Amino acid sequence: MGNETKSSRPPGFQTLDDALVLTRAEMIENHRKFGNPGLVQLLGLAGYDQLFVRASGVEVWDADGNRYLDFLGGYGALNVGHNHPRVVAALDKVKEYPNLLQAGISPIVSSLLRDLALLTPGELQHTFLCNSGAEAVEGALKLARAATGRTRIIYCQGGFHGKTLGALSVTGRPQYQKPFEPLLPGCEAVPFGDLAALEQAFGRGEKPAAFIVEPIQGEGGVIIPPDGYLRGVRELCSRHGVVMIVDEVQTGFGRTGTLFACQAEDVVPDVMCLSKSLGGGVMPIGAFITTPALWQKAFGGVEKSRLHTSTFGGNTRAAAAALAALEVIVDEDLPSQAREKGEYFLGRLRLLQQEFPLIKEVRGRGLLIGIEFHSETGLLGKVTAGVADRLAQEYLASLVSAQLFRQYRVICAYTLNNPNVIRLEPPLVVTYEQIDYVVDSLREALSTYRNAAGFALGTARQVVSGWLKRGK
Ligand SMILES: Cc1ncc(COP(=O)(O)O)c(C=O)c1O
Numbered sequence: 070m071g072n073e074t075k076s077s078r079p080p081g082f083q084t085l086d087d088a089l090v091l092t093r094a095e096m097i098e099n100h101r102k103f104g105n106p107g108l109v110q111l112l113g114l115a116g117y118d119q120l121f122v123r124a125s126g127v128e129v130w131d132a133d134g135n136r137y138l139d140f141l142g143g144y145g146a147l148n149v150g151h152n153h154p155r156v157v158a159a160l161d162k163v164k165e166y167p168n169l170l171q172a173g174i175s176p177i178v179s180s181l182l183r184d185l186a187l188l189t190p191g192e193l194q195h196t197f198l199c200n201s202g203a204e205a206v207e208g209a210l211k212l213a214r215a216a217t218g219r220t221r222i223i224y225c226q227g228g229f230h231g232k233t234l235g236a237l238s239v240t241g242r243p244q245y246q247k248p249f250e251p252l253l254p255g256c257e258a259v260p261f262g263d264l265a266a267l268e269q270a271f272g273r274g275e276k277p278a279a280f281i282v283e284p285i286q287g288e289g290g291v292i293i294p295p296d297g298y299l300r301g302v303r304e305l306c307s308r309h310g311v312v313m314i315v316d317e318v319q320t321g322f323g324r325t326g327t328l329f330a331c332q333a334e335d336v337v338p339d340v341m342c343l344s345k346s347l348g349g350g351v352m353p354i355g356a357f358i359t360t361p362a363l364w365q366k367a368f369g370g371v372e373k374s375r376l377h378t379s380t381f382g383g384n385t386r387a388a389a390a391a392l393a394a395l396e397v398i399v400d401e402d403l404p405s406q407a408r409e410k411g412e413y414f415l416g417r418l419r420l421l422q423q424e425f426p427l428i429k430e431v432r433g434r435g436l437l438i439g440i441e442f443h444s445e446t447g448l449l450g451k452v453t454a455g456v457a458d459r460l461a462q463e464y465l466a467s468l469v470s471a472q473l474f475r476q477y478r479v480i481c482a483y484t485l486n487n488p489n490v491i492r493l494e495p496p497l498v499v500t501y502e503q504i505d506y507v508v509d510s511l512r513e514a515l516s517t518y519r520n521a522a523g524f525a526l527g528t529a530r531q532v533v534s535g536w537l538k539r540g541k
Contacts, residue, residue, distance in 0.1 A: 093120040093132065115471040117480075124151035127499050129480065137478040138503055140495040145287065145319040145437070148346035148407075149397045150496035156349035159393035160386055168385045178388045184395050185358055188328060191337030195364035196356050198383035202318035202344035203231025205355035206281070209340045210235050210253075211377055212359060213279035213312040215367035220254070221277040223270050223311075225261040227487070229288035230281060230316055230342075239281050241289070261286055262294035264301040271309045279312040279340075280305075284330035287319035290487030291432055291439025299334045306339070312363065314340040318355070319437070322346040322398050323497055326408030326435030333434070339363055349394030350496075352387040403497040407435035410499060414438060417508045425515045427465075438493040439484065440511075442466055466491045469514055477510035 083091075083099075091099070097118055100109045112118045120132040127150060129137045139151065149156060163177060178198065186194045197208050214220060224230070224239035231237065237246055238253035241261075246252060255275075259266040261282075271277060284299055286292040299315075306313035315338035320330035322345075327333050329341065340363065344355035359367075368376055381387075397403070415433055418440060422428040430441045442465045466483040470491050473479040484490045495503070 091120075093118070096120055115467065116475045126150040126153075127496050127503055135478060137474075137480050138495075138507065140479055140481045140493050140499075140507055142494045142496050143350060144345070145324055145494055146345035146348065147350040147496045148322050148324060148403060149349055149394055150498045151350055153349060153351075153394070153397055153498075155397050156351050156390050156393045159349075159389040160351065163385050163389040166385045169381070171380070175383070175385055175388065177385050177392065178383045181388045181392050181395075184392065185343075185356065188395065188399070189341055189358055190329065190332055190335075192360045193337065193341055193358045194361055196358040197368075197377065198388070199355040199357075199379045200353050200381050200387070201231070201355045202316075202342065203233040203236040203355075204379070204382075205318060205342040205344050205357045206230040206236040206239070206314075206316060207233055208377055209281070209314045209316075209342050209357045209359075210239070210279065212340060212357065212363065212367045213314060215373075215376065216363045217278040217310075217312060217366075219276055219278035221275050222253070222256045223267065223277050223280045224256060224258055225282055225286070225289075226258045227261055227286055227289035227292060228258075228281070228283055228316075229286070230283075230318075261289070261292060262298050264298065264305065267302065268305055271305060271311060276309065277311050279314050281314040281316060283316045284320050284333070285325060285434060285437060287437065287492070288484050288487075290441065290484045290490040291437055291492060293432060293434060297334070299331055299336045303336045303338070312340060313338045314342065316342045318342050318344045322394070323404035323407050324435055324437050324494065326404055326411060328398070328404050330434070346398075347391050347394060348387060349390040349397070352390035354387040354391050355382075401498070404435075407497045410497070410501065410504065411435040411438065413501065414493070414504050414508070417504070418511075421508060421512055421515070424512070427515060433493075436494055436497055436499070439490045440466075440493070441487075441490045442469070444489045465489055469511075472514045472517070473507075473510055476514065477506075479507050479510055481507075 097109060109118065121129050122132050123130040127139055129139050129151065139147070166177070182196050185196050199205055199208060210222060213222070222239055224241060226241040228239070228241040230240050232240070232245065234249065235253055237249060238256045240246065241258050257270060259270050267280065280302065282302060303313060315331050317329050317331065321343050322328065325333065331338060340357055340359045342357050347356060348354040368374060411433065414436065415431060415438060418431040418438065422431050427442055428440055429443045432439055444465070466489050470481050470483060473481060481491055481493055484492045
């Protein structure tokens with residue numbers, strides 16, 4: 070009585086309850102009208118615009134009850150799988166805690182900070198919590214600048230560190246950078262895996278503040294550098310006094326068979342960027358962790374303690390999900406699982422490569438796996454003045470992944486910086502049976518594609534002989 074307020078919902082306003090019963094068509098229409106129509110179209114082409122309503126572990130279900138296997142794994146954010154019960158329970162345990170309270174420090178965050186220091190190698194000790202991979206990279210770049218008083222940043226061609234302005238400035242794909250130029254000044258790309266080029270860059274012009282690198286380039290097409298590269302980078306950075314930032318956003322938390330990929334070479338960076346699976350596949354969270362010395366230089370003391378902040382960074386629920394995710398990763402020894410299952414998966418895929426010349430290379434470490442397809446179509450490319458080459462380059466991997474999805478209900482995708490590579494990075498809790506199913510599906514899909522390519526080549530031959538006849 071008296072206190073009842075009249076809702077001012079405009080006509081057509083949809084509540085969460087409305088959203089939970091939308092049809093697929095209504096969902097698509099909302100996205101198309103009010104979101105990113107081009108992206109909806111692209112997802113639709115591959116058939117990815119399904120109404121997914123449930124997920125658990127490696128499995129996802131659509132509203133019609135069809136089951137899919139997720140071998141994309143949230144681009145590396147789902148190492149513990151979808152909706153891991155311990156992560157979901159963690160959110161329940163803290164549901165009455167204040168989630169956001171800027172005026173205070175939290176016991177949950179305090180334990181997360183401690184665990185991250187314990188689990189990361191060497192002297193990495195002080196963590197800043199944020200909300201995404203790109204933000205972790207932004208923070209790391211700022212830290213390097215503030216700690217050294219220098220500005221130059223060296224990064225790798227083909228590398229991917231996110232799409233915010235600073236992270237984009239060190240993301241080695243000109244196609245993503247061009248529309249937003251000028252980007253951060255003083256950022257310079259060197260070839261990935263090339264220590265001589267790095268040393269040259271260090272010696273040229275103003276001394277760099279930092280070198281940022283992924284231990285394995287994920288979006289670049291699952292590119293593994295030569296053995297000893299990361300150790301060489303460590304040595305060069307130490308010798309030149311350059312801050313070594315290792316971006317473990319995608320490779321971290323067991324993905325490549327060790328808790329962090331840099332541990333495969335016993336390398337301890339000065340700064341490590343983390344995100345994705347840190348949130349247990351449920352909450353967005355990112356972090357960068359650094360040594361006491363660098364922290365002190367950049368953010369030490371009361372005065373500098375608020376130089377870099379984030380409203381949502383270190384909120385209770387994200388931190389609780391992260392603590393639970395770390396528990397699962399350690400208790401279930403997910404790094405070992407990734408190593409063993411990855412070897413099995415790679416072995417089976419390499420056999421497939423022998424069967425299908427269309428596959429140029431199978432590569433990976435742990436459960437970060439890429440299958441690269443041949444991008445040149447040879448004769449067909451010449452006949453079509455490169456059109457077929459371009460099509461093959463841009464679309465072959467997406468055609469195969471779309472077929473895997475439509476026909477076999479396997480979710481996977483091509484890598485962002487290298488569209489001719491299919492990337493397979495399932496949750497680390499994937500079963501051998503699920504791996505077998507995906508390999509068998511791929512074999513069937515490639516069999517049909519081999520025929521299609523043969524057909525195209527046959528058509529090209531006819532065109533060429535027609536030209537030759539006309540030329541006579
Ligand atoms: C290595 C690496 N760094 C940074 C990012 C950016 O993360 P986010 O998309 O959360 O900004 C990604 C995303 O794929 C990544 O793979």
